[in-house]
Every structure is written in structure tokens, then in C-alpha cells.
Amino acid sequence: MDFKKYMDEHENELVDDIFTVCRVNSERTEAIDGAPYGAGPRKALSVAKEIAEKNGFSAEIRGDRVLVTELGEGEAALGMLAHLDVVPAGTGWTKCEPYAPVRDGDMLYGRGVADDKGPAIAALYAMKAVRESGIKLTKKVQLLLGSCEETGSDDIDWYLDHYKMPPRIFTPDGDFPVVNVEKGRAAFLISCPASAEKGRHVRRMQGGHVANAVAGEASCGIVGVTLDEVNAAIAAVNTPGVTFEAHVCEHGNVHISAHGVAAHASLPQDGKNALQALLKLVDALSLDDTAGNRALAALAKALPYGDYSGKAFGADCSDASGALTVNLGTLQYSVWDGLKATLDCRVPVCSSADEISRKLTSFIGSDAAVELKGSAAPHEVPSDSDFVQGLLDIYSAYTGEKGEAIAIGGGTYVHDIEGGVAFGATFPGRTPKMHEPDENTPVSDLKLAAAIFAEAIVRFCK
Numbered sequence: 001m002d003f004k005k006y007m008d009e010h011e012n013e014l015v016d017d018i019f020t021v022c023r024v025n026s027e028r029t030e031a032i033d034g035a036p037y038g039a040g041p042r043k044a045l046s047v048a049k050e051i052a053e054k055n056g057f058s059a060e061i062r063g064d065r066v067l068v069t070e071l072g073e074g075e076a077a078l079g080m081l082a083h084l085d086v087v088p089a090g091t092g093w094t095k096c097e098p099y100a101p102v103r104d105g106d107m108l109y110g111r112g113v114a115d116d117k118g119p120a121i122a123a124l125y126a127m128k129a130v131r132e133s134g135i136k137l138t139k140k141v142q143l144l145l146g147s148c149e150e151t152g153s154d155d156i157d158w159y160l161d162h163y164k165m166p167p168r169i170f171t172p173d174g175d176f177p178v179v180n181v182e183k184g185r186a187a188f189l190i191s192c193p194a195s196a197e198k199g200r201h202v203r204r205m206q207g208g209h210v211a212n213a214v215a216g217e218a219s220c221g222i223v224g225v226t227l228d229e230v231n232a233a234i235a236a237v238n239t240p241g242v243t244f245e246a247h248v249c250e251h252g253n254v255h256i257s258a259h260g261v262a263a264h265a266s267l268p269q270d271g272k273n274a275l276q277a278l279l280k281l282v283d284a285l286s287l288d289d290t291a292g293n294r295a296l297a298a299l300a301k302a303l304p305y306g307d308y309s310g311k312a313f314g315a316d317c318s319d320a321s322g323a324l325t326v327n328l329g330t331l332q333y334s335v336w337d338g339l340k341a342t343l344d345c346r347v348p349v350c351s352s353a354d355e356i357s358r359k360l361t362s363f364i365g366s367d368a369a370v371e372l373k374g375s376a377a378p379h380e381v382p383s384d385s386d387f388v389q390g391l392l393d394i395y396s397a398y399t400g401e402k403g404e405a406i407a408i409g410g411g412t413y414v415h416d417i418e419g420g421v422a423f424g425a426t427f428p429g430r431t432p433k434m435h436e437p438d439e440n441t442p443v444s445d446l447k448l449a450a451a452i453f454a455e456a457i458v459r460f461c462k
Helices: 001-010 013-024 039-054 116-131 154-162 225-234 274-283 289-301 353-366 386-399 445-459
Strands: 061-062 066-071 076-083 102-104 105-107 140-146 168-171 178-182 184-192 201-207 217-223 242-249 254-259 324-334 338-347 371-376 405-408 440-442
Touching: 001 013, 013 039, 013 105, 013 116, 013 445, 039 061, 039 066, 039 140, 039 405, 061 076, 066 116, 066 154, 066 168, 076 116, 076 445, 116 140, 116 201, 116 254, 140 184, 140 445, 168 371, 178 242, 178 386, 184 289, 184 353, 201 274, 217 274, 242 274, 254 274, 254 371, 274 289, 274 324, 289 324, 289 338, 289 353, 338 353, 353 371, 386 445, 440 445
Parallel strands: 076 140, 076 168, 178 405
Antiparallel strands: 061 066, 066 140, 102 105, 105 440, 184 338, 184 371, 201 217, 201 324, 217 254, 242 254, 324 338
């Protein structure tokens, strides 16, 4: 079968099914009975199950965490692992409301169209195309759709405790041609307790939604400063890409808002971190020497605006797997509750979570505590393996471009699965704005990815 032609003929159905699951707000919320990651992710599993069944497949939701659909006979030889949960929608959307996806020409817009609901449905259509081709599969392909990738992949941890993964598995949660190396990750919490603050001090500060995204918005309230002082500091600080607004509140405090650009934490250079910019501005205001002010100033100096490498606190490094990146994802501070800030670090082979922790702790000193909350070692699959080379052959045949295995800073869904690689669904040169407003992906790319996935199914399961 001509899989490209098949996807052309079923384009409208493909888009309709993508939009159906993208209309579900599947951000993680509090666990409830039968929904370990909240009602939204669980609903996304149910909706995807209905889509699979409508397209002629049987499907099973396992543990209220993972949806499994199969095609073929015998043992499972290939797995395709995608996720249906999403990061928070955030603000600043211009093309559509986050959960009301739209099509504009060849482009789809909406939360999840690229990460990872669109690729998930493309993988389902790859299975459908193979089934309708009449090609007999002597081994099974499994499509596994999880619901907790964005907040730790606990769903896959649970699945691996209860079920066996196929020996070959790829996720359409990355880039083409093939991602065979992923940097490690380290998550940190920086904190200090509440204290009685007097004089010129920050009353509260907050920004960011999740640790693994660049904070696009931030705000704070400051006691004891004048609006003229703040406006003068705004004019003096250099924070290209971030704008500020300031006004006096009814109690005489000055409120400041910072507006930057969100981005994925693995590519912090693509964003403009509003939290780092706001910390720089506040640090320029010559506030009083209080515990809270010192903690925020220490953070401002450890993570100066524009530095996403850890250079300021001596942790910057790089090797063949890439450079260390450090992202200040969220910050909550008040004189009542103290400080809690999260860092997301993508760690090359030459560094480690413990080394970053030591250097950050030494730099910040006693003004705040640094706690390592979790880490993952780098992930690598040999580029000369039959699996990687087979996927590269398919990519080259369908695109006419020579494919080579690549390394990335972003952790994909197969980071902790032995032998797993990322295979699409983002093509070189695309900017799908994952974790940002106006997330997007071309329909033509999803159709081509689906055809490529269908060819992979035939290659490894026939």
C-alpha cells in the first residue's frame, strides 16, 4: 500500500480525531478514585479508547493509567509509546483557546496538537493503514498511550511493574530522524522559611506553571518603594525580550508584572524567562537586608537573566551529548509562607545531579536551602543498532534526506526504557511551540509521520 496516499485520503478523519482528544483538558490535577492523575488525564484515556474503537480496534485501559491497542499476531515486537496528558495551557494564546483547537490552512493549533496527542493519533492511523493494506503481521505492534508524561512518567513506572514492554519501542514525542541520546535530568527545590519582614522588602512573588517550562509570566508586590523608583529601575535594567508593568496598589505597595516568552525547559534559550528578569529588577532596587530579600537576591545572582547554562554558579559544561541547561521554572514567595522555587536541569554525561547540587548550594550559601528532588541518568541507544538503523532507513526513504541519529536535552517518554528511542514526530526546522501558547503542527507533517510509522510497523512486525 502507498501509505502516503492513504493518509491523504483519510486526512479529514485524522484531523477530526486529533481535535476530539485535544478538546479534553488533560492537565494533571489531584488524584481521585479511578483517576490517579486527575479527571482530565483519565478522560483523555477514555476519549482515545472511543477513537480507537471507532476505528476498528479493541482497546484496554490498564490501571487507569495507560491505554493499550494492538495489531498483529504472536508476540509484541514493536511498541509505539505516546502520551495524552499536557502541560498547563498558560496565557498568551492568539490563534485559538487552548482546548478549542483550530485549523488554519495546513496548520493545526491547540494544546496537545504537537505534544503529544497529534502524534498519538497519527500512530493509531499508522496501525489502521497497515490493517487495511492487507499486509499480514506475524508479530504484534502495540500502541501505548499514557497519561502522566509531563509530570514524571509515573504511569510508565507503574506499567513496567505490571506488564512487559516490547523489545523495540519508539515514542513520537521527540524529533526526526531518530533521537538515540537524551541528556540526564535533575530537579531541585530552593526554599527558605517565612520570616517577619520590615522596611523595604518583597511582600510576595510568583511566576511559572511547571518546572519543565520557561516561565513566561511573573509578578511581585514590594513594600516601601515608590513607583518612580521602580520605573527608574525598569528603565535601567537590561532584560531584552521581557517587558514590565508597574502600578501602586490600594495599600501603597508597588505591584510589578513581567511578561516574557514561554518555552520548553530543554531549550531555555528559546524563551525569555520572566522570573529571572523580575529577580534581576528586584535585585536592582536596593531593598533592605532581610532574610527574604537575601534569599531572592541569592537566586537572582545564581540565575542571572539570560544565563541558562549554570555559569554563574560554576556548573556550566558540555560534551557530545550537549550542554548543561538550567531552567527556573516556578517560584512562589511570600512573607507568610517563605520561598519555594523549582529548577529543571538537563545534564550532559560529563556532569551529574550531585555535582550541580554541590555547586549551587555553595554559591547560594545559607540564604536558602537547595534540595535535589529527583534525577535521571542520561539515556543512550547505540546508533549502529539494527533498530536505529532501520528507522533511519525508513526516514530517508520517505523524506529523501539522509537521516542521522541525534542527541537532545529534552527527556522523552522512553528515557527510562531500555533500548527506546524517539522517532518524530517533529521534523527538522519546525518550531511547534510545545509548552508555549499557540502550540502548532502542520497536518502534512502528521500525515507523513503516520506513513513513516506504518512503514516501521511493517518492517519490524511482518
